[in-house]
Amino acid sequence: MENNVNSKEETTDLKLRELLKQAQLDYDSATITTFVNNTVSSIKDFIDKIPENLKVNAKLAPGFIRDIGADKVEFTFKKPKSIEIGGSYSIQAIAKPDISVDVFIRLPKECFHEKDYLNHRYHGKRCLYLCIIKKYLSLSSGVKKIEWSTFQNEGRKPVLNVYPVQELGELPGFFIRLIPTAISSLFNVAKLKLTRSNLHGPNQEGDARPATPRYNTSILEDMFLEHNSEFVRNCFNGWRELGEALILVKVWARHRSSIYAHDCINGFLLSVIMSYLASKSGGNRINKSLKPMQIFRVTMDFIASSKLWDKGLLLQPQGQYNISKEVADQEKKSISKEERTQYRQLFPVVLIDSSFHFNLAFRFTRNGFLELRDEASLALNFIDKCKEGGFEEVYMTKVDFPAKYDYCLRLNLRENDKVYASGYCSDDECWRTYEEKVYSLLEQGLTDRTKLIRVTWRNSSSEWKIEEGFSKFGADALLAGILVSSCETSFRVVDIGPDAENKEEGLKFRKFWGEKAELRRFKDGTIAESTVWECRQWERHLIIKRISEYILLRHLSLPKENIVHVADQLDFSLLNGVGAFEVLSKRLRNLDDIPLKISSVQPLDSAFRFTSVYPPEPHPMAYEKDVGHKSQLLPTCIQPVEVMIQARHLTIGLFSLEGSGNWPVDDVVIEKTKSAFLLKIGESLQNTWGMTCNATGNDVDVLMSGYAFRLRILHERGLGMLKKQVGNSQTRRISSTDKELFIRSQHSSMINGLHGRYPIYGPVVRLAKRWIASHLFSSYLADEAIELLVAHLFLKPQPFYAPCSRITGFLRFLRFLSSYDWMFTPLVIDINNDFTSEDEKEITVSAITFNENFMLSRKSYEENVQNVESAMFLATSYDKASEAWTIFSPNLYELRRLAAYARSSAEYLTNLILKNQIESQKWECLFRTPLNNYDAVILLHRDLLPFPQRLLFPSEMTQGRHVAQGDASRDFHPYVLGNMKGRINEMKNKVMVNFDPARCFLNDLKGEFQNTFKLWYDSLGADAIGLTWDKPNSKKRVREEETEEHQDPIGILRDVGEIGKGFVRSVYLLKAPRLKT
Amino acid sequence: MDKHRGKSSKVERIKMRKKLLEKEGLLELSKEGDMPSENKLKNENLMKETIVKKKDKLSGKKRKEQNVTEAAVDKVDHPGSHAKDSSKRIKYEKSVEGKEEKKKKKLSKKKRNKQIVSGANVSEIDELDSEGEDGSKKLKDGSLATKKSARLQKADVAVNKRTKKSERVGKKKKDQIPLEEDNKLIKEENGSLASEVYHISSVDVDFSKGMKKWITEYHQSRPGLEILQQRIDEFITSHEEQEEQKRKEKEALAAEGGWTVVVHQKGRKKTTDAESGTTMGSVAQAAVIEKMKNVKKKDVGPDFYRFQKRDAQRNEIMMLQSKFEQDKKRIQQLRAARKFRPY
Structure with a gap:
């Protein structure tokens, strides 16, 4: 076991090393350091050349001065007292890709008056000073452009970003940030205490003026910026591990865009916190013997769980640090108790700087801090619980809004x-x-x-x-x-407010909610104010949206x-109407009345577990009796839902088998016997209940309550046999019907359980399936596999919480699909937590062998893509060897294509959420697939699709060569006219169960052209089918045959059109197959 | 998408298109001063026909070449990928017109170049003909060089761009050449099979293919319960008969020869049929399982002997080592794939 732990740590270490290599700047590289030094010194030289004694007034930035409300900002320009590199570059802790060097420009005291801390005068002059620098710097030939930016998003404290003309390949997007600072003696610190008011409005007098703690702190921050920076530098200097740990922490924080923000943490504050922990005042929690990873851990632990945050942290300069000691001596040793309370009252987070003058964390908001602590404790959790020390979760996954x-x-x-x-x-x-x-x-x-x-x-x-x-x-x-x-609390319909008797609270409630508030009497007899958000079952996820919109509209x-x-925004792609299912499931139990000893009846179809994109709708022709339907167009096709009958003993001697009492041996005979039983069942149902039975040689469908049920029989004894085989040999990959049924029923009940735990699961799966199908991947990723992938997002949501909205879940699905490392990591989906460590081991072993096979096949991949089967390893409790859903597809090529699509969709969706795009059309694009990514495209007649209403977008081709076109068949219509009184039976004959011309077409195509092309299609019903030519396989086929086949793509496509006669609208050729050279 | 056109009115069409294009400001060629006069065009079209007739061998090659240009033009016309149906449609119609026009221009221009080059090139072309693809590419390069048409270069760039793009999708395109060949091929077919769109005929008459077939199959596969049952009965009967036949044959064989080979059966009598899992004989499987539960486990564990233990440990370590090795390998691969970049 110890070995195991060690190797685990080693791998994590290895990975962290690599990560650091990628994120660190190479400070030993002479080119980089000289480049930075030269750039900074050239800027410095240029600033030094600015003529002194310039008269500066508000005209340089009139808007700014006006808007901050500063008066008396005129001054005479003097050279800065010093220009020095500070920030993360000076402590060698720059984390790529943000490569900028902070340069502190110390404003000369001569430019300011004693009372300039009043009324934004300091801010005004600070800005004007920068304006002068900008004006002169932009004349320099060494500067490409200069941009205004802000210091920690504070508008009144602008900084300058200077991009040098000269660029270095190692430092893409390099720029220098010019940050003005002030000396600590610029103003009297006593005047800038928390309680002082320094913004004097025209009408306010003396004590009536409110205190301006944030304004004061904003000035103090500048005055002690260099001082604090020095403090940090002293701590980090010559301590490599600490610097590396800081980079790790930064990488972690940057991935979380909601905490790496102005009102939460930033790189500087992180370095301050870490220096605090390394100092005596911080209890020396970080000492020199720790490795970067351990420092990371200590820091996270401190952020997440330290009680000191409630008291407020106090940075105390270390003994050997002379300057600060002097300062401290001059002022006072520490801050008083009252002051501490003051700080705590004013700011949610208190982190007093090393000069004891102000709160470094004054920008923190309460919710920002809560989130920071939450994220930190999560990170600790990942390190302990997730595999490989949570490397993926902590450092690699983006946790953005x-x-x-x-x-x-x-x-x-x-x-x-x-x-x-x-x-x-x-x-x-x-x-x-x-x-x-x-x-x-x-x-x-x-x-x-x-x-x-x-x-x-x-x-x-x-x-x-x-x-x-x-x-x-x-x-x-x-x-x-x-x-x-x-989900229960968040999507509840009624909010109960204060009791009716509590008049004061009631008034407040009414004021807040306006007309939405109403007095209600509840079941337990109480009468209370309340708000009610009535909606249909499948719209409950919109309650939050309704509430927040209502409030914001009302109050803002x-x-x-x-x-x-x-x-x-994506609900358009799903149809609603799930309600009917409750009834359906109940009625199923009535199927007991059949001449079999049935141990159970189980639903197989995804409709029963709420994961089918289009749940079947009741069809008027599928009822036992004539339900009075109005004259309307009825769909011709009915989608059957599969139901499994589990039979233990088949006791009735139906056929000539009776003598032996044996269940037949032969697979074919078994299936025949089963269908014989099914026919009997169907017949009996038809006779006793009046349910229409619609049977073929292979399938039996019964129509009941508006639905078509496809009956299947699972024979348990055959299953027992299978179980034994599963145990000893993985090599047997023949999917006998019983095994398939068994696995499907297991899957079904498992997913059903999951749906009970996570109500949002269903919609997310439906979106995911819709997406997969829309991009024509239906033939390469089984529906069940999609369900498992989404299940994984709910079971192992790290680094997030399990998704609670469909769009977030969908986005995570896309990101997961685009980034998961299928090559090396088997995906284990453990829904009921019933994997033991032994099972895990077994899976790892089988995954390793799987991978070895995979690697072997990878070698041959260079020659032929088609050889690589199953690039996805999905292990579940019922299928540890990943044989059920992904054994044949997707292969490596298909998976890569899928990942590429997922990546671009994920990016697109992220942008939709974050950026200003309001039109709903943009959302549709997520499900609109570009047709020019195929070698040829077949367009189908839209009005012959079995369910035309499911077509999201009609496809048209605007490029490629139009090879063939065809008319629509008149023998099939997706709708029949429903008004035919008294001719119900005739009508019933017109209804077609499980008829899908697209599927027939695909089957025919696959039969006809086996190795010629791949087919990409949408099983949910799009009117386009994509074709890509198979790569010619030189070894397997005779050359002549091949050339013969490949030289006539147009002929092939015409044949394709012929096969889909009456269904194919047109065929386009975009790219001919590549010839062998 | 009407591509059916008579050859007689070609010149008139060209005139009209030209006007149209001039309005749209698409006619770059005329600006370059390279625009052939209409007469010339006519002549050249005629000449083209004669040349096509005469130089059978050459024409194939030439067509290929023309097609390359056309393909290139195609690419220029459709740089966008996500087509918005409704809005694009109008544009599309326009672009078809424009494309046709451009093609014409290209063709005639090409022809002229051809005339210039052809004298020198005929022998070369003959050679190339036998060489196949590479040759034609060379030829194309040659003509490109002589022409130096800015338009074509642009088109070439576009092709390049496309290639890069398709590389991104994940298909490995080694360089530009195969793609060009592809295009050539598309257009070659275009030339040889006449450019009209093939019309799929006899939609509702042909029972052997398509919709008609599927519907027929659907109905045929549902003959009604009785018939289905009958079929199954028949199948079972015939199956039984076959079995019976086999058995009889076996017996007959035994009777005939008078003796059979007796095979020694190892172990106890089986209670379960090996293949079907059905219980045979008198002991029920469930009962056996029940009984087996009570029987004390007698087999020794895997760590009975010391060497077994050692082996197990060694195996474990080997496993871990191999896993570690694998991890290292993986890290290398991931590094190559830039998987450690936290941004």
């Missing part, structure tokens, strides 16, 4: 003047205040329906012109993420089109 949150809400607030009705900047900035407002509204409205709500408004400023002020600063949308607590008076709530 769309994938993490169940519901994403986007508020488009561009040019909405309500946001800054009371000025852009007061103590806090208007955007932050608005964030807070939206958050509290959502929190109040959704109550315990949510686990977590997160609201952030990132002000990207790449196109921001600072001269114009802030009116365009909030152009990006405000994002809110909602994590659902559980936004136009409705500015709220985009991602919830139902």
